[in-house]
Amino acid sequence: MDSQLALLQDEVREAIARIAHAESLELFRVTYLGKKGKLTLQMQRLKDLAPEERRAFGADVNRLKNEVQQAFDAKTAEISRPNASRDSVDHTLPGLRPPVGRLHPITQTIREISAIFGRLGFESVTGPEIETEFHNFTALNIPPDHASRDDVDTFYTESGHLLRTQTSTVQVRVMKSRKPPLRVIAPGRVYRPDTVDASHSFMFHQIEGLMVDGETTFAELKGTLYLFLKEFFGPKTKVRFRPHFFPFTEPSVEVDISWGSRGWLEILGAGSVNPRVFDAAGYDSKRVQGFAFGLGVERIAMLRHGIDDIRHFYENDLRFLEQF
Structure with missing residues (x-):
């Protein structure tokens, strides 16, 4: 059997x-x-x-x-049976355990990541999923002719708004409403018109992080990410930083971890906040510094649990969900 x-x-x-x-x-x-x-x-x-x-x-x-x-x-x-005592209770029998639900594995992953950054002083914040081009692109130093603004890469509404493609939009809103110093992370859903397959979905989750103060260093960014990755994936995790380009950070890096026989795997992007982003948010870029980072929740959950298809997260199959 x-x-x-x-x-x-x-x-x-x-x-x-x-x-x-x-x-x-x-x-x-x-x-x-x-x-x-x-x-x-x-x-x-x-x-x-x-x-x-x-x-x-x-x-x-x-x-x-x-x-x-x-x-x-x-x-x-x-x-x-008529002579059965229906109301009798045998107190020596073990109690019945009521059926209970479970947190979705994506929710569990977000909560664990938030807890790690929470111990580093980062506050979890949220923002709207329907956004303006200003918050999603312009304020993040993404030029008007950038390919990511095309409707093949972004969902637009008839009113001219859009479904956010990144949770960096929340960072812009936080900077517009608060003064530094800031330490925030922004978990949430994002949307892109990707063809659904084993590694892509039109909806997925990101966590973006932002730290702003009078003075911050790239060493602080590296230390923060080293600590997070080693706590999440294990203390023996090897981490490396590679130069990269993002419009909203300068300098920018991609961060990899060593993952067994698969070698180095890209896990997140990061960098020092571009002064133009500070200017767009109303900060004086000559008086503040900061760093930002972003990661895909599904990607690191798949790595951690050995999941080979992102669609498993959203098919509502109890045989899959009950494993978490």
């Missing part, structure tokens, strides 16, 4: 033995025999099996379902 079915069989036998009244009997029926019950979910695995495996697996599921149905019917008859 399949290992998952064997575990489910043991679970069912323990559950049926604990049933003492009609309420727990109904909970058992919904949990195991209902339309969305665990036995029904097992049948859905058939489509993922090789043809030669389906017949044996289907037979095992049906045998288990018959066993569960017979046990359920017997327990129903037992509880329904």
Whole structure:
């Protein structure tokens, strides 16, 4: 018998033995025999099996379902007997653990990242997902003729607004409303008209970080990212910085981590905030300095958990989600 079915069989036998009244009997029926019950979910695995495996697996599921149905019917008859004490409680039996939900793996990842940066003094902030070109492009020093402004790379609304392509928009709004010093991270959804495949989606999550003060150094940026990456991926994680170009930071780097046999993998982008971004936000670029960084949440969650397809996060498959 399949290992998952064997575990489910043991679970069912323990559950049926604990049933003492009609309420727990109904909970058992919904949990195991209902339309969305665990036995029904097992049948859905058939489509993922090789043809030669389906017949044996289907037979095992049906045998288990018959066993569960017979046990359920017997327990129903037992509880329904006139002389049965329906309200009696055996206090020596273990209690029933109520079914509980789980946080989505993306939510778990965002919370863990936010907690790490929170210990470094960074505040988590949010902003609107429908944005203006000013906040999404102009204020970030992205020129009018830049390819990212085209409608093949950005979702535009009929009113002339757009779905933000990066959570850097939140940094601009924070700088416009607050005075330095600042330490913020901005987690949230972003949107780009990408073709959905194993590594791309039209909606995904980013976390952007920003630190602004009278004086900041590139060494502080490197130290912050070293600490984050080693805490998130493990203390033995190797990190390297490579020169790169981003319109909103100068100088700019891409940050890689060493990942086993796959070698160096790009994990985030960062750099010192471009003075033009400070000017657009209303800061005096001659009096403040800062650094910024950004990462894709799905990407690092996939690396950490060995997930090979971004679509798993959004297909609502309980067999996947219950692993987290």
